[in-house]
Amino acid sequence: MHEMAIAEGVLDIALDYAKKNNAQRISEIGLLIGEMSGVVVESLEFSFNMIAKGTIAENAKIVVKRTPLIGRCTKCGKEFHVEHYDFWCPECKDGVLSILSGREMQVEYLEVD
Template identity: 80%
Template sequence: MHEMAIAEGVLDIALDYAKQNDAKCIREIGLLIGDMSGVVVDSLTFSFDMIAKGTLAEGAEIKVKHVPLVGRCTKCGKDFRIEHYDFWCPECKDGVLKIVSGREMQVEYLEVD
């Protein structure tokens, strides 16, 4: 039920924004979802549609942009994309990686009327 909690958070943000902007309806919600955020997009949109019923966000379209998992080597400082959970630095084949992006989940933009 991880996605339900996230959907509620997204709906709160969208409704707040609509209120501040005197909007009559929310058309589109852009989300940034990190590849390692663990969010299942289908469950998220499903949960959202369910709880958005009867609110200004009913029928809003959810556009998801995936954020790749990027790590930074703590030894040589290089940034690179982590694929297949390969957490070794490709430059120095050493070092401990710090995750730079890919774990986030945030609202990128909102389109209202």
Template identity: 50%
Template sequence: MHEMAIAQGILEIALDTAASHGAGKITRVRVLAGELTGVVPEALDFGFNALAAGTIAAGACLAVQVIPLMGRCRDCGQLDNISKYRFICEQCGSSAIDIVSGRELTVESVEVE
């Protein structure tokens, strides 16, 4: 379960952000997780809550937005959702696909009190 390691990183970022702003409590952490990362939001939430216990992030809401895997064909320029990791252009059949979204794993924001 790689979500536990990811949750640890998210918690560290949130705690550092809160400390740099002199906050006493973290209420919400927003995360963007690309489909290609394979992150299971429920497992990430479980890991985050377990690690946050006893910190100023205890009870914080972890809001995970899954970003779809999208690719652009280098041959025809078509932008499409890549389903089932099939990197083939639906328009022209080319396999020259550049990933434009779906790889990100970012803490978008940390809400504090």
């Protein structure tokens, strides 16, 4: 379950930030998770809640913003939402593209007291 490792990373980031800013409590953690990241949000939240017990992040609300998988065809330049991992350009049918978004996995913001 790679969600546990991700949750540990998120908690480390949050606790480090809180410590540097003399925060007493972490109330909310905003995450940016790309469609292609493969993260199961429910598993991530469950894992985070387990490991945050007894820390200043206990009971912190996890807010997830999903980013769509968007590609740009390197042949014709069309930008499109990649659905079902179908990477073929709907315009020119070429299969070579660059990924513009959808692989994100980051802490976007923290709310602390």
